Amino acid sequence: MELAELRAMLREVVVKACELTSFLQASLLKDEVLSKGDFSPVTVADFACQALITLLLDQRYPLPMVGEEDAKALRENAALAGKVHGHVAKFLPGVTLEEVLDALDRGRHEGGLGTFWVLDPIDGTKGFLRKAQYAICLCLVKDGDILVSALGCPNLPVSFADPESPIGCVFHAAKGLGCVQLNLHDGAEHAVRVDALRGADATYVESYESAHSSHSQHAQIAERLKLGPPRRMDSQCKFGVLARGEASLYLRLSDRDQSIWDIAPGAMVVQEAGGQVTDVRGRPLSFSAGRTVGVPALFASNGMMHEEVLKAIAGMDS
Numbered sequence: 001m002e003l004a005e006l007r008a009m010l011r012e013v014v015v016k017a018c019e020l021t022s023f024l025q026a027s028l029l030k031d032e033v034l035s036k037g038d039f040s041p042v043t044v045a046d047f048a049c050q051a052l053i054t055l056l057l058d059q060r061y062p063l064p065m066v067g068e069e070d071a072k073a074l075r076e077n078a079a080l081a082g083k084v085h086g087h088v089a090k091f092l093p094g095v096t097l098e099e100v101l102d103a104l105d106r107g108r109h110e111g112g113l114g115t116f117w118v119l120d121p122i123d124g125t126k127g128f129l130r131k132a133q134y135a136i137c138l139c140l141v142k143d144g145d146i147l148v149s150a151l152g153c154p155n156l157p158v159s160f161a162d163p164e165s166p167i168g169c170v171f172h173a174a175k176g177l178g179c180v181q182l183n184l185h186d187g188a189e190h191a192v193r194v195d196a197l198r199g200a201d202a203t204y205v206e207s208y209e210s211a212h213s214s215h216s217q218h219a220q221i222a223e224r225l226k227l228g229p230p231r232r233m234d235s236q237c238k239f240g241v242l243a244r245g246e247a248s249l250y251l252r253l254s255d256r257d258q259s260i261w262d263i264a265p266g267a268m269v270v271q272e273a274g275g276q277v278t279d280v281r282g283r284p285l286s287f288s289a290g291r292t293v294g295v296p297a298l299f300a301s302n303g304m305m306h307e308e309v310l311k312a313i314a315g316m317d318s
């Protein structure tokens, strides 16, 4: 498949997944949320979305899958497994429970070199539970390079500039072909590009959850660069907001090695919109090290201000 064709396929799959998760966010029940080993939440929607996307890709372009979720918890909880199966079957009539569980378990691929899908079915599960922002994040990685990517952002306003803005967009990108925003309410598409701001005109985004990255270190950098206050939001929607020029910088200084599904799809969207994504020493990220990036602290910028951010980080109190 040509890159443009792959990208259209990804867009179609992610639009379907947005439909599924929007429905599930509105109808989610307390007993449809579990706590994982690291106390992070996972919901019926995370499982259903990963299974649906894996099965749709199997029909169109089957490859190994590096996915956040697997079927372990569902194999121990028949009631929840039945619900996940029911939701997936609405999109794929005739699919069996075992096919759904198998699809989820295939998300355990180790990554590294070679060609595979990377999927975070719901990034920002905490935001999803708060009825705030979350993103469906999917990309294709070949020997550490990302070829195509799509970020589904069902709750993201189409434009922050418009207080009446409809919500729901998908950012999609292909290597060398730029980044496009699709608006879910009317199907309109337009190319997006990072802004060209720096210094006091520039703004930044960071996680809503203060446990996911260091808001205080971000504030130190912002003070040095004289940036305005941050916009806080969950998920890789932050990369989308940067890609369309509604923020100039996304800071993610954490002390935990990042999972590739938390970074790769969003990083591609920003790079194809003209921005830059590196670790805090300015080294580009590679996605061939396995299921994690091997980097805990990173940032994405409009490119224009990348050097000054690197200098501010180098001069920071540790």
Ligand SMILES: Nc1ncnc2c1ncn2[C@@H]1O[C@H](COP(=O)(O)O)[C@@H](OP(=O)(O)O)[C@H]1O
Pocket (backbone or CB within 6 Å): 040, 068, 120, 122, 123, 124, 125, 126, 127, 207, 208, 209, 211, 212, 213, 233, 234, 235, 236, 254, 255, 256, 259, 262
């Ligand atoms: N202590 C921590 N440090 C860094 N990242 C963390 C973290 N705890 C959770 N995360 C990751 O942060 C992601 C959400 O990012 P954000 O803060 O930008 O919304 C989560 O993705 P999931 O919600 O897919 O599990 C999770 O993988």
Ligand SMILES: [Mg+2]
Pocket (backbone or CB within 6 Å): 040, 041, 042, 068, 125
């Ligand atoms: Mg999670």
Ligand SMILES: [Mg+2]
Pocket (backbone or CB within 6 Å): 120, 122, 123, 124, 261, 262
């Ligand atoms: Mg995530």
Ligand SMILES: [Mg+2]
Pocket (backbone or CB within 6 Å): 046, 068, 120, 121, 122, 123, 124, 125
């Ligand atoms: Mg997730």
